[in-house]
Structures are given as structure tokens and as C-alpha cells.
Amino acid sequence: MKKVILILSFILLSWTGMFAQKKERVEYRQNWDKQTVFWGYYLGINRKEFKISYLNNTSFVDVEPGVGFEVGLIGDLRLHKNISLRLEPGLSSNSKTLVYTQIPGGEKDSLRQVNGTYLRIPLLLKLNADRYNNIRPYLVGGVSYDYNFSSNQDNPNDNFDGEFRMKKNNFTYEIGAGIDIYLPYFIFSPSIRGVFAINNELVKDNNPNSPWTGQIDYFGTRGLFLKLAFH
Numbered sequence: 001m002k003k004v005i006l007i008l009s010f011i012l013l014s015w016t017g018m019f020a021q022k023k024e025r026v027e028y029r030q031n032w033d034k035q036t037v038f039w040g041y042y043l044g045i046n047r048k049e050f051k052i053s054y055l056n057n058t059s060f061v062d063v064e065p066g067v068g069f070e071v072g073l074i075g076d077l078r079l080h081k082n083i084s085l086r087l088e089p090g091l092s093s094n095s096k097t098l099v100y101t102q103i104p105g106g107e108k109d110s111l112r113q114v115n116g117t118y119l120r121i122p123l124l125l126k127l128n129a130d131r132y133n134n135i136r137p138y139l140v141g142g143v144s145y146d147y148n149f150s151s152n153q154d155n156p157n158d159n160f161d162g163e164f165r166m167k168k169n170n171f172t173y174e175i176g177a178g179i180d181i182y183l184p185y186f187i188f189s190p191s192i193r194g195v196f197a198i199n200n201e202l203v204k205d206n207n208p209n210s211p212w213t214g215q216i217d218y219f220g221t222r223g224l225f226l227k228l229a230f231h
Helices: 002-022
Strands: 037-054 061-064 066-080 083-087 090-100 110-128 135-148 169-182 187-197 216-230
Touching (some): 037 061, 037 090, 037 187, 110 169, 135 187, 169 216
Antiparallel strands (some): 037 066, 061 090, 090 110, 135 169, 169 187
8 A cells, every 4th residue: 555655646736747758848826826914724634554563572552554644734824935835724634544463461453443543734845946947845843742632641441451541742854856837826835755753652550461561662653745836
């Protein structure tokens, strides 16, 4: 699935760029880049999984990634001809599957579905190339605060006792590339983003014999996003 998303994303960016160049060379939205502030919205899909590292290099969890959706708003502040500061608050939803293979004292090869809906508030720096006809490539990167609505952090039960607990408040960083396509009535801007957790999202158990406490060093989200923005 990851390869399919990458291939489709590459085809989309290539096709939209070629299409924009083949059109009659009339420069649309010529005054758009002179604005100090502008707004927009985005829709998209994501593919998320978990990065897990262990203290003793003994793996007992396999992750089956899932595909979800993205929706949100865009606020852009132009700092320079080729630099802008961007805020992209939105909702991100996804479902992943954990397969336990070697849990001490637990059932082997058991499954757990991890559903997550996040409020994401990315603060990004957008670096724009110079406009060529009706296209303009760009790079984007920054950090995000992610609030997990599906978190059961406050559940008194430990992971070892049957509950899998994730933290409510998390931070990620993201990097990506995209292209602005100037059309007669709006700007269409597809982009590809890589998103990676900064903090450990797993709530450690109180039980010292739990494998979640004694074996896992880091547990964090990572994902690939395809965003379609409209300004």
C-alpha cells in the first residue's frame, strides 16, 4: 500500500505539472502572491503506522498500517517573496492493527485495533521556488501539536491488564514537497508529507512485569500524507 500511495502521488504531481504547462500560457491569479495573508482548506488521505524500538532488541509487536483521511484549514502569512509561515489546523483519522506475537504471560498472535482521531495543529515554514508560468514548486517543513481524542491515558487499568494506553498530548515533525498550480479561479496545491512522532506516545504500565514497561523503549506514530489544498 505504501508503494501504491507513493506511485500515485508521483503520478499526480507529474500530471498536474505537465497539464499546467501545456495550457495556454496565460498567467492566472497574477496578484495572488502579493497578498500578505491568505486562507484555504485541504482534504487528503494518510497512511499511518507505529515506529517501535525495544530495549533488548526482542520484538513482540507487529504493526499493520492503515489508511485514513485528513481535513482542515490553511492560514498563510507571507514573510518574503519565497518564504511563508503556514498554520494548518485540522482533523486526522486512522486505524492501525497491532499483532502481539510474544507477550510474556499473554496470548500469542492476538490482535488489537488502534483507532485514532487527532486534532493536528502544524506550524510550518513553506519555501517557494520562483513561479514558472502557472506552476510553483515548494518545500514545506515544521512541527505540530497533536491532541489524541481517542486516548485512554486516564484509564486506571494497565496495558498489561488488557488495556492499551496512548498519550493525549503529542508532538510531531513533518517535511514534504508540493506544487502550486494557478488556475483561473483558484490555486490547486497537491503535496506529499512525511510525519514523524517526536515524543514517546505510549503510557508506561505501573506493573514492572509488563512487557510494555520492561521491553519497549519508544513507541511513536509515523505516516505518509497526501494533501490536496485549495486557495
